[in-house]
Amino acid sequence: MRRKRGFSMERKKAMWGWIFVLPSLVFFSAFSFYPIINALIESFYNRNLLSLRPPRFVGWDNYTYLFRSRDFWLSVQNTAIFTVGTFVPLVVLSLMLAVCIMSITRLRRFFQLALYAPAVLSSVVAALIWLLIFDPRGLANQAMNALMGTYGVNYKWLSDTTMLRLSTIIVYFWKYVGYFTVLFVSGIGAIPQTLNEAALIDGANRWQLFWRITFPLLKPTTLLVSVMTMIQCLKTFSTQYLFTTAGAPTRPINVITLSIYNTAIKDYRIGRATAMSILLFLVMFVFTWLQLKVSRTEEVTFM
Amino acid sequence: MSTKKTRSWYLERVSTGAMWLFLILAAALVVVPLVFMFTASAMPARDILRLPYPWIPDGFYWPNYWNGLKGPEDDFIFFRNALNSLIVAGSVAFFTVLLSSVTGYGLAKFKFKGRNLVFMLIMATMMIPFEAIMIPLYMVAMRMGLQDTYAGLILPFLANAFGVFLMRQYLITFPDEILDAARIDGAGELRIFGSIVLPSSGPAVATLAILAFRSQWDSLLWPLLVVQSDEMKTIPLYITRYMAETHSDEGIMMAVAVLASLPMIILFLTLSKYFVSKEGLTSATKG
Numbered sequence: 001m002r003r004k005r006g007f008s009m010e011r012k013k014a015m016w017g018w019i020f021v022l023p024s025l026v027f028f029s030a031f032s033f034y035p036i037i038n039a040l041i042e043s044f045y046n047r048n049l050l051s052l053r054p055p056r057f058v059g060w061d062n063y064t065y066l067f068r069s070r071d072f073w074l075s076v077q078n079t080a081i082f083t084v085g086t087f088v089p090l091v092v093l094s095l096m097l098a099v100c101i102m103s104i105t106r107l108r109r110f111f112q113l114a115l116y117a118p119a120v121l122s123s124v125v126a127a128l129i130w131l132l133i134f135d136p137r138g139l140a141n142q143a144m145n146a147l148m149g150t151y152g153v154n155y156k157w158l159s160d161t162t163m164l165r166l167s168t169i170i171v172y173f174w175k176y177v178g179y180f181t182v183l184f185v186s187g188i189g190a191i192p193q194t195l196n197e198a199a200l201i202d203g204a205n206r207w208q209l210f211w212r213i214t215f216p217l218l219k220p221t222t223l224l225v226s227v228m229t230m231i232q233c234l235k236t237f238s239t240q241y242l243f244t245t246a247g248a249p250t251r252p253i254n255v256i257t258l259s260i261y262n263t264a265i266k267d268y269r270i271g272r273a274t275a276m277s278i279l280l281f282l283v284m285f286v287f288t289w290l291q292l293k294v295s296r297t298e299e300v301t302f303m
Numbered sequence: 304m305s306t307k308k309t310r311s312w313y314l315e316r317v318s319t320g321a322m323w324l325f326l327i328l329a330a331a332l333v334v335v336p337l338v339f340m341f342t343a344s345a346m347p348a349r350d351i352l353r354l355p356y357p358w359i360p361d362g363f364y365w366p367n368y369w370n371g372l373k374g375p376e377d378d379f380i381f382f383r384n385a386l387n388s389l390i391v392a393g394s395v396a397f398f399t400v401l402l403s404s405v406t407g408y409g410l411a412k413f414k415f416k417g418r419n420l421v422f423m424l425i426m427a428t429m430m431i432p433f434e435a436i437m438i439p440l441y442m443v444a445m446r447m448g449l450q451d452t453y454a455g456l457i458l459p460f461l462a463n464a465f466g467v468f469l470m471r472q473y474l475i476t477f478p479d480e481i482l483d484a485a486r487i488d489g490a491g492e493l494r495i496f497g498s499i500v501l502p503s504s505g506p507a508v509a510t511l512a513i514l515a516f517r518s519q520w521d522s523l524l525w526p527l528l529v530v531q532s533d534e535m536k537t538i539p540l541y542i543t544r545y546m547a548e549t550h551s552d553e554g555i556m557m558a559v560a561v562l563a564s565l566p567m568i569i570l571f572l573t574l575s576k577y578f579v580s581k582e583g584l585t586s587a588t589k590g
Contacts, residue, residue, distance in 0.1 A: 013413050016492045020409025021421055024402050027462030032428040035439040042439060097329055100322040113575070114330040117337060120571045120578070122521040124539040125560045128546065129340050132553055137352040139339060174333060205311060206318055235434045238523050246546045257434050257524070264438045265528070273438045281435035288430045 036281070043275040049268035062275035072276070074251065075259040078165070082255055083233035085169045091226050094177050095218070098184030099210060112185060115178030123175065123238035130171045131246050134158050158243065161252040168253050171239045176232070180225055187221035188214060220294065227291040234284055237261070256280055340564075344368070344557035351553045367558035375544060375551075380533055381562070384541040389566075391456045391537060392519035398461045399515040400508050407470025408500055412482065422471070429464045434524070441528045455529045456537070460519065466511050473507040474500065506577075513570070513577045520567060538563045 043062055047055035066072045101111050118126060133139045134157035144155050157167045191214065199209055215222075237257040244250045244258070254262075256276065264273035338358070343351045344367055345360040374380045410422050433440075440459055449455030477500065485495045501508070523539045530536055536544075542559055545551045571578055 010414075014415035017409045017413025017415035017418065019492075020405050020413065020496075021418075024406035024425065024462055024467060025421065027402065027458075028425060028428055028464075030443070031440065031459040031462060032431055032436070033424075035436040035443055036431050038443070039436055039439040042442075093329075097326065100326050103322055104319070104326070111326050111330055115333050116578075118333060120567050121337075121560075121564050122539060122567070124521075124523055124542045125340075125564050128542060128556060128560050129336050131546070132343065132351065132556065133336060133339065135352060135553075137354060139335075139356055142355055174336065177329075178333065205314065231432075235432060237434070241523070241527075242543060242546055245543060260434070260438065261524070261527070264441070270438060270442065277435045277438055281432065284432045284435065285430050288432070292429070 039274045039277055039281075042271055043278050045271050047270040049264065049270055051268075055271065058271070062271050063279075065272065066275055066279070071254075072259070075254050075256050078253060079234060079236075079255045081165055082169060082172075082236060082253075083230055085165070086172050086233050086236075087226065087229040090173055090177060090180060090229055091222065094180035094225075095184050095222065097177070097181045098188055099214065101181070101185055102188045103206065112178070112182055115181050117178065118175045119179040121175070124242060126171055126175045127239045127242035130167070130174070131158075131243065134167050158246075158248045161249075164243070164248055164252045168236075168239045168243065172233070172236065176229075180229065183225055184218070184221060187218050191217050224291065224294050227287055227294055231284060231287050231291065234280070234287070340557050340560055343554065344561045346554055348552045348554045351557070364554060367552075367554040368562070370552070370555045371558040371562060374541075375548065376533075380536075381541060381559075383534055384536045384538055385562075387453075387456075387535060388520060388537040388539075390453060392516045394453075394457050395460050395519045396512045396516040398457070399463045399466050400512050402461055403463055403466030403511060404470045404474075404501060404504060404508065405496065406467045407472075408474050408496055410467070411471045411474040412477065412479070425464050425467050428462075429468075437524060437528065444529060450529055451531045451535050453535075456526060456535075459525070460515070463511075463515065466515070469507055469511055470504065473504055477503070509574070509577050513574060516570075517567070 042055075044057060044059060045055040046058045046061070097111075097115065101108050104111075121129075135141075136154050136156075140157050141153070141155055145151060145153055155163060157163050195213055195217075196209060199213055204212065235257060236255055240253045240255050240258045241261070243253060250258075257280070260273050260276045260280070263269050263276065339356075342358060342360050345363045346357070347364050347366075350357055350361065372379060372381050406425070410418060444450060444455050444459070449458065481499065482495060485499055490498075521539070522537070523543075526537050526540050527543075530540060533544075542563060545556050545559060
């Protein structure tokens with residue numbers, strides 16, 4: 001009798017487990033699993049958004065088209081330039097800022113908040129502000145003229161190929177530098193204080209303290225932040241979209257997401273756009289897998 | 304010995320000074336564009352692009368804000384668009400918390416066949432970036448007739464793998480004795496969840512809710528795809544309307560930027576501890 005009751009309790013609990021899990025599964029199926037499978041299938045068809053004819057199976061055509069297309073490789077190149085140009089200075093400078101914040105004794109919270117402030121704004125607002133700063137009569141030219149000792153020179157922030165790429169990098173850097181600084185600060189904060197004290201007693205100076213203790217212990221955090229930033233940068237869209245909407249030339253900053261968007265929405269070529277999406281997915285899959293792996297090892301190191 | 308000590312003492316002073324200088328310079332550079340936004344929003348356009356930039360506004364120029372609210376077609380659609388943003392971000396935050404905590408609870412506290420498989424499947428969706436599935440998702444939304452509707456803006460974001468993960472980790476340490484005691488007292492499973500489990504997951508819920516709200520308030524790409532009419536636009540789309548116009552007034556643009564940022568600034572000033580909590584930071588990339 002008692003045994004039977006225990007058995008049914010177990011079954012009841014199992015049933016409730018499924019009931020609690022089921023709603024999420026429905027949503028994940030509809031909005032994650034189905035679209036990614038659908039994307040794989042669509043990438044082998046030549047669907048046109050406006051055409052009434054049923055899509056035709058074209059095999060690898062979309063992919064071979066992309067690999068031969070110069071525009072596609074340009075967007076890959078643009079994304080690579082943006083990613084490397086953003087994530088290297090972002091990681092290096094936010095690490096430096098975090099170390100400085102943790103080395104001073106006063107105003108720590110103030111500096112963190114000041115640096116973090118832009119992350120509170122939406123990316124659309126960030127792009128809007130910088131669009132005015134990069135205006136030929138704007139602050140960026142004034143600052144550059146003052147710095148370089150020139151007068152009235154237009155540095156073409158929004159029209160020259162290199163400068164335009166630099167401009168998008170600056171916007172992104174500005175928005176996220178504080179965010180990653182705070183992340184590093186919490187990483188440094190997790191280092192046991194006794195280690196630093198012991199090293200100081202042994203006569204280590206700050207330089208040695210950083211390179212022998214802080215940095216080696218921060219390696220997992222640095223790795224995690226680097227992969228996270230790379231993933232973020234690969235997905236960049238807003239700044240580039242808004243700058244081109246406001247009239248900046250598209251080609252130099254036509255990153256992969258912008259290219260997917262335009263191929264699907266302006267050219268109506270769904271098949272080609274999904275093939276690009278699948279390629280982006282494969283690249284990001286590798287990075288995300290790396291991130292999960294890295295974050296797991298980080299847990300082990302710090303706990 | 305003593306000379307060595309003074310030398311290192313000087314070195315210490317110099318390096319501390321350099322760090323302060325570096326921090327002050329960096330903080331100033333980061334804050335300058337924000338100061339620009341606020342000051343320019345209070346100036347007539349002819350002052351904003353004057354050389355050199357006049358940092359202190361000559362009184363507060365209200366027409367920027369008035370015109371920013373009035374919108375490009377004088378129909379005050381800003382309020383409707385702001386309401387849309389609130390509805391979308393608010394419902395995504397609410398339902399994400401609900402779904403994630405229910406699922407996280409189920410995975411943390413109930414044994415059933417296939418539980419690990421379900422958990423792995425959900426975690427696997429973290430590897431699918433939104434940007435990679437947006438076009439197929441858009442086709443799904445079109446087929447379901449979700450274009451230009453609130454449902455179209457909200458539904459795709461309710462299932463949140465990070466949210467499930469966060470809630471599961473949080474609830475896995477919840478004492479089983481309390482749950483069993485409630486069961487013996489005759490409470491139903493739904494009641495146990497609603498009146499015992501959920502109320503005691505405050506911090507995780509707050510972190511997740513703010514995360515979801517922020518990522519929707521900021522969202523541009525999906526609304527660009529789904530929304531067609533001006534009535535259904537969200538705040539980011541309202542701003543892009545201004546950017547697409549070649550001769551928009553710079554003062555109005557900055558006033559709109561300030562108006563769009565106010566809710567986030569207020570939220571940040573009141574709840575900053577949830578903004579910079581470590582879970583929030585590591586996961587914001589998922590949004």
